[in-house]
Amino acid sequence: MFLSTNKLKTLRNENGWSQEVLAKVSGLSVRTIQRIEADGKASAESTLAIASVFNLSPKALQATSNEIEVSWTREMIMKNLIALIIISSAIAMLIYLGAGTHLYLDAASALYIVLFVYAATIITYGTEGFFKSITSLKYLFTDEIVGGSQAKYLAALYQSQVTYLYGGAFLGLLIGAIAILGNIDTYENFVFLRASAVNLIVLFYAALLSEAIIRPLSIKFKTCDIKQ
Template sequence: MDISAEKLKRFRLLSNLSQELLAKQSGLSLRTIQRLEREGGGSAESLHALCATLNISAEQLQHNADPVQARWQRTTVISRLLLFIIAITALLGLMGQASGSSLYIYLDMMSLIIITSFLTLSTLVCFGFNGLVNAVTGLKYLASSQLYQQQATRDLVKLYSYIYKNCYGAAATGSLIGLVSLFNIYAASANTSQFFAGLHVLTILWLYAAVVAECLLRPLIYKLKNAID
């Protein structure tokens, strides 16, 4: 059962109970009370025991299903959008200079498909369809001026932190598969140019993963964590 750590502590203090007294009156161990106030969660039995002791309903002790509340200001949204455009323009300019004014070497549809598919499937497996929807719609909070709703914000931090790590997991997985294929092709044909062309594709895979993780997800995670603090 999804017991709210914040609510449990608040109701315990309102009842003038210490953790030791709450544990004794509810029949739960002190370690369980400490864990629930730190992490939340818990079983149905723990929820019912705490509700009976604190004389509250189960709904009062569980997390709210409310989404993150954000304050939107036109100046903030426009400024964030302009900063994003400037950053992307500068990045593309640097990439063009590094490649002799040609950006085509950075375009690889297969790498994009690998990254997108891996992140989509892994998020679906671990967080379900609602988690995937929250991951996509939550990107809008990059442009908000202020965020509210502590628990929902924490949930987004966990979600995006998982996806952040999976960006590099997708690149690593794609690279391993690609290397096996490249070595098999090279062993059969000894074509050096084809081998190095394949390595270029694997490099692009890591570039895409880094752009998504560092330019999009890391700033969003930082913003959400600041809202919690």
């Protein structure tokens, strides 16, 4: 089960106990106490031992429905990091094989899509919601999450950002298409094709951010409690 690491640390500090003291009075090892305070995972026996020390029920130490409790392990972090590297490498390989990387670099398109998502998120979820979407990117590197209402909130937030990304890209494509078609008489065939290709870059950035980062996070938070 998952214990609230915040509750455990608060209770220990309120009693003026170090991890070593808590380990001694609970009959557990210092390493066990350190691990539980780090990732919240505890066996039923360890939970009962700690709860009895503080004269609480084991349920009182568990993470509440509002908290996000995560198990961080080096193996899990490395596994998810390698997966992200594989995705990035696959995309980079396709870009390299398809054309020169310079064709995919457009600062104006990147800035536009980022600012669009930033503004839309703040309008919908407020400044705090936007900063939560940034700080919660760390959850890409773990699989074991107990989230409750906070996880549901982040799932909805990230799903909204997927919509904003593609919505912003669609608007960018429309504006670009109108600009290109409105000046078609002034273009040579090569220039027309080049302008059309550049117009697709905003959609490329939107898809890259959405499918490689934002949507996986949304699904992870949406299903985290189902997997427990």
